[in-house]
Amino acid sequence: MGSRFGVKDLLLYLFLLIILVSIWLTMVQIDRQWSFIRLTQEKLDEQTRDIADLRRQLQRGVLVADSDRPAETTGGLPPTWEGFRRAHQASLAPDYAEGDWLINYFGSNLQRLTPMLSADAYASWVQEQVLDTLITRDPETLDWLPLLAESWAISEDGLTVRFTVRQGVTFSDGEPLTAADIAFTYRFIMDERIASPRARAYYSRIKSVTVEGNDVVFRYEEPYFGSFELAGTMQVLAEHFYGPYLESVERAEQFNSATGLLLGSGPYKLQDPVGWTPDQPVELVRNDRYWGWVQPPFDRMVWKVIQNDAATLTEFKNGDVDVYSARPLDYRELLKDEALLARTNHFEYYNARGGYSYIGWNQQRDGEPTRFADPRVRQALTYLTDRQRLVEEVFLGYAKPANGPFNPLGKQINPDIETRTFNLARAQSLLAEAGYEDRDGDGIIESADGEPFRFKLLYPAGSDDYKRVVLLIKDFYVKAGIIMEPEPTDWPLVLKALDEKAFDAISLGWTSGFEIDLYQFFHSSQMQPGGDNFLSYGNPELDSLIETARAEMDEAKRMEIWRRCHEILWADQPYTFLIWRASLNFIDERIQNVQRTRSGVNRPGLWQAPGEWYVPAARQKYDG
Amino acid sequence: MINYIIRRLLLMLPTLAGITVLVFSVMALAPGGIGANLMTSGGDMRPEERKAMVEYLNRRYGLDQPMTTQYLRWLNNIMPIGFATGPDGARGEFGFKTPDLGSSFVKNRPVLDLVAEALPITLLLNALTVPLVFVGSILMGVYTARFRGGALDVSIGTVNLALWSVPTIWMGVVLIGFLASEEYLKWFPTSGLSSLRSDSWNFLPTFGTPSEPGYQRGYLLDMLWHLVLPVICLTYSGFAFLTKLTRAAVLENLLSDYARTARAKGASERAVLWRHVFRNSLLPLITVTASILPGLLVGSVIVESIFSIDGMGRLAVEAVQMRDREVVLSITLITGMLTLFSYLLVDICYALADPRVSYE
Numbered sequence: 001m002g003s004r005f006g007v008k009d010l011l012l013y014l015f016l017l018i019i020l021v022s023i024w025l026t027m028v029q030i031d032r033q034w035s036f037i038r039l040t041q042e043k044l045d046e047q048t049r050d051i052a053d054l055r056r057q058l059q060r061g062v063l064v065a066d067s068d069r070p071a072e073t074t075g076g077l078p079p080t081w082e083g084f085r086r087a088h089q090a091s092l093a094p095d096y097a098e099g100d101w102l103i104n105y106f107g108s109n110l111q112r113l114t115p116m117l118s119a120d121a122y123a124s125w126v127q128e129q130v131l132d133t134l135i136t137r138d139p140e141t142l143d144w145l146p147l148l149a150e151s152w153a154i155s156e157d158g159l160t161v162r163f164t165v166r167q168g169v170t171f172s173d174g175e176p177l178t179a180a181d182i183a184f185t186y187r188f189i190m191d192e193r194i195a196s197p198r199a200r201a202y203y204s205r206i207k208s209v210t211v212e213g214n215d216v217v218f219r220y221e222e223p224y225f226g227s228f229e230l231a232g233t234m235q236v237l238a239e240h241f242y243g244p245y246l247e248s249v250e251r252a253e254q255f256n257s258a259t260g261l262l263l264g265s266g267p268y269k270l271q272d273p274v275g276w277t278p279d280q281p282v283e284l285v286r287n288d289r290y291w292g293w294v295q296p297p298f299d300r301m302v303w304k305v306i307q308n309d310a311a312t313l314t315e316f317k318n319g320d321v322d323v324y325s326a327r328p329l330d331y332r333e334l335l336k337d338e339a340l341l342a343r344t345n346h347f348e349y350y351n352a353r354g355g356y357s358y359i360g361w362n363q364q365r366d367g368e369p370t371r372f373a374d375p376r377v378r379q380a381l382t383y384l385t386d387r388q389r390l391v392e393e394v395f396l397g398y399a400k401p402a403n404g405p406f407n408p409l410g411k412q413i414n415p416d417i418e419t420r421t422f423n424l425a426r427a428q429s430l431l432a433e434a435g436y437e438d439r440d441g442d443g444i445i446e447s448a449d450g451e452p453f454r455f456k457l458l459y460p461a462g463s464d465d466y467k468r469v470v471l472l473i474k475d476f477y478v479k480a481g482i483i484m485e486p487e488p489t490d491w492p493l494v495l496k497a498l499d500e501k502a503f504d505a506i507s508l509g510w511t512s513g514f515e516i517d518l519y520q521f522f523h524s525s526q527m528q529p530g531g532d533n534f535l536s537y538g539n540p541e542l543d544s545l546i547e548t549a550r551a552e553m554d555e556a557k558r559m560e561i562w563r564r565c566h567e568i569l570w571a572d573q574p575y576t577f578l579i580w581r582a583s584l585n586f587i588d589e590r591i592q593n594v595q596r597t598r599s600g601v602n603r604p605g606l607w608q609a610p611g612e613w614y615v616p617a618a619r620q621k622y623d624g
Numbered sequence: 625m626i627n628y629i630i631r632r633l634l635l636m637l638p639t640l641a642g643i644t645v646l647v648f649s650v651m652a653l654a655p656g657g658i659g660a661n662l663m664t665s666g667g668d669m670r671p672e673e674r675k676a677m678v679e680y681l682n683r684r685y686g687l688d689q690p691m692t693t694q695y696l697r698w699l700n701n702i703m704p705i706g707f708a709t710g711p712d713g714a715r716g717e718f719g720f721k722t723p724d725l726g727s728s729f730v731k732n733r734p735v736l737d738l739v740a741e742a743l744p745i746t747l748l749l750n751a752l753t754v755p756l757v758f759v760g761s762i763l764m765g766v767y768t769a770r771f772r773g774g775a776l777d778v779s780i781g782t783v784n785l786a787l788w789s790v791p792t793i794w795m796g797v798v799l800i801g802f803l804a805s806e807e808y809l810k811w812f813p814t815s816g817l818s819s820l821r822s823d824s825w826n827f828l829p830t831f832g833t834p835s836e837p838g839y840q841r842g843y844l845l846d847m848l849w850h851l852v853l854p855v856i857c858l859t860y861s862g863f864a865f866l867t868k869l870t871r872a873a874v875l876e877n878l879l880s881d882y883a884r885t886a887r888a889k890g891a892s893e894r895a896v897l898w899r900h901v902f903r904n905s906l907l908p909l910i911t912v913t914a915s916i917l918p919g920l921l922v923g924s925v926i927v928e929s930i931f932s933i934d935g936m937g938r939l940a941v942e943a944v945q946m947r948d949r950e951v952v953l954s955i956t957l958i959t960g961m962l963t964l965f966s967y968l969l970v971d972i973c974y975a976l977a978d979p980r981v982s983y984e
Contacts, residue, residue: 029827111731197680257733279741307932310797311814318806
């Protein structure tokens with residue numbers, strides 16, 4: 001009995017455990033101190049360098065006030081600074097103040113911040129605040145405005161674009177940004193050792209990028225309407241920072257597996273431009289060296305990671321998150337919450353980059369034309385798809401019916417085209433014309449050779465909204481005696497079906513933009529495996545129109561052609577276009593100057609420019 | 625004993641190989657193929673980009689080679705002895721090398737790094753949960769058995785059964801809604817493991833420094849504060865099962881001959897219960913522990929996702945969803961190893977707890 005494990009032994013072991021735990025805790029604490037000291041040290045080094053620079057400049061007697069930049073009191077904005085007009089106007093408000101934090105959230109964990117490696121929408125949201133582009137867009141007029149570039153010129157044939165790079169721009173570590181950095185960015189993306197196949201494919205249209213003095217010149221193989229945007233919206237990487245990763249295969253591998261290598265010239269920066277890992281909070285701090293006309297308004301941009309919907313809503317109601325994007329049902333419920341409405345502003349708007357959903361009718365399967373190859377059948381199905389009811393019942397009115405692939409906010413859309421509404425009689429007569437009627441009196445229509453009109457609709461599994469849309473559509477089709485069987489499918493299998501073209505009809509969505517290229521979706525050359533014309537739709541007239549539009553550099557003429565394309569698509573109905581979804585946002589009321597523009601709410605990062613939002617000094621919540 | 629342990633350790637190798645073959649084939653046979661989810665996120669990828677991506681992945685991970693080649697290659701990589709592999713994938717010399725778990729297709733990072741980030745969080749959660757569940761259920765089990773049929777027994781039994789029936793996902797949302805919301809009680813934070821500014825705080829609580837007067841939680845307490853709700857969610861449903869198990873075992877032993885003998889020789893009821901009966905009732909608990917431990921490693925995925933904590937559970941589930949082969953295989957390997965080790969541990973514990981058990 002004496003050798004039994006007794007209370008005394010238990011105490012002894014507990015004591016040992018406590019000592020071990022305290023040692024471990026101390027080590028953790030020392031680690032925290034260590035990283036804090038390192039950050040402080042880096043900041044100190046930077047400041048020392050700055051002071052030395054300043055002293056040298058003073059000794060040389062450099063003019064301190066830039067002649068290009070008159071003192072703020074005169075109020076004028078030189079044309080080369082047009083990109084800052086809206087931010088500048090916001091900063092003239094009497095209660096304008098810098099400071100406070102803007103707290104957003106992500107619905108899932110962010111994997112990496114290193115540019116070019118990921119296609120993650122969340123990561124690009126952060127990168128937009130850190131990396132600058134040559135040009136930006138006016139959110140209202142959609143005109144291109146200068147940012148890093150002061151001016152530009154496009155050659156007659158559309159094969160060369162020349163940007164004059166602004167002088168005096170520095171990266172957040174104080175190194176100057178020059179035309180060489182832009183040429184380097186292109187070289188970096190195109191380097192086979194860097195794991196950026198997506199970006200490489202995207203920029204492969206560019207033939208070369210060369211530096212000529214202060215200018216950087218982009219050259220292309222063939223004229224393309226998107227050339228200018230392609231070059232102007234490339235995020236500029238710093239050669240002195242990213243350059244060393246091209247030295248060897250090992251260094252390139254280091255870059256490829258890095259999670260947080262992010263340094264740029266934008267309004268915000270990562271506190272530690274090399275050391276971010278996914279287990280750390282996503283926080284950007286103000287870039288104190290920002291070169292722009294207006295300084296960034298917030299001290300910090302923070303993104304919390306909240307994966308649960310209920311928790312997100314609770315955090316927003318608690319005031320711990322500043323911006324909340326709601327789903328239609330939530331949104332309607334929250335509009336009844338008086339307390340919440342008192343301290344938030346809410347916005348319903350259509351997003352420039354938001355997409356549309358559609359049902360695609362497969363016209364060819366196993367080499368044989370399907371029943372959807374007949375345009376009358378497709379038109380009839382569109383007449384049967386009551387999109388107005390979809391909008392009202394599934395999206396509670398926070399969406400609008402689509403009648404083509406072009407964003408209603410942009411210039412490509414043909415305003416004369418009406419959206420087909422539900423019309424059973426019209427659909428039935430079209431179907432009868434195509435040879436479908438109920439021949440045996442069972443309520444289901446049959447083709448001439450007695451085959452009932454029955455098909456499967458493939459759609460990605462997992463989304464509730466999708467499911468409700470599809471079930472509603474099933475009811476619409478039954479009215480005309482068509483049996484549609486919904487087939488929810490996992491994403492990998494959807495992709496497989498697309499590659500093999502093994503489906504009857506499919507419901508998917510495309511993201512959009514102000515000017516999109518129809519080539520990849522509807523040109524008949526894209527029917528081959530891997531192309532996005534997986535419906536085997538072809539119309540020679542549309543093909544030639546698309547080709548002309550792509551090479552047409554004159555915007556007005558090009559828009560004419562796009563509108564003609566829209567007409568053809570409306571008549572052919574390769575897709576039954578479903579809806580455009582609205583974005584529904586609540587924004588904390590302490591944030592001022594929140595505006596709806598043509599391209600959406602003017603949040604920081606809507607287009608590349610410093611934010612226009614601010615918090616008056618008296619209402620600031622966080623400091624430092 | 626040593627013989628036995630060595631024999632068992634050697635037997636683990638074929639078992640582990642079997643597990644990996646199974647998982648590898650399931651991954652390979654999954655419709656859509658490995659890494660299929662990588663090709664596009666939400667359907668917005670352009671065709672030429674997709675093609676570039678497929679080619680890139682094939683080149684980098686050899687996904688276009690026969691399954692057996694791929695498996696042997698993976699097996700070779702994780703072994704401490706085998707062919708060295710160069711950065712370009714060429715086979716080098718045979719000999720000792722560092723085992724390599726590979727890197728994630730989706731995240732393009734070494735699996736070891738991913739596990740190193742997620743594992744401490746999971747271990748922390750379990751280090752708090754497991755002792756709570758065990759101490760709680762053992763105490764409840766022993767006392768419900770001791771006072772069988774009484775009010776205590778009935779009420780504990782009912783409450784535990786009720787708790788056991790509550791789905792975690794619902795409980796988590798309710799806890800957040802009522803205990804973390806300003807509309808009701810704002811006692812706890814809703815998500816994450818630490819507050820926004822806790823990085824700049826002291827480690828231990830402070831009661832006012834010259835620069836910052838007033839009480840401040842400090843980093844450590846802040847983290848514990850964030851852990852309260854997740855730990856509640858992880859523990860409450862665990863009591864029922866273990867309590868019932870302990871209760872049954874203790875009851876059986878309380879009625880046994882040796883308990884009667886102990887009482888007859890004049891041992892106090894307390895001594896009978898704790899010294900004699902309790903020790904003998906531990907065996908079924910040990911058995912169950914063996915099956916619980918490996919599950920804990922990745923079993924907290926629901927709680928992790930409700931409270932936005934990135935532990936092993938999320939890592940595993942995301943990897944399976946994305947068909948991220950190297951991560952799935954590595955986690956399987958790790959859990960498989962842990963399961964086998966805990967079985968061994970349990971067998972050793974039997975020998976310690978029960979002198980009648982011997983492996984000679």
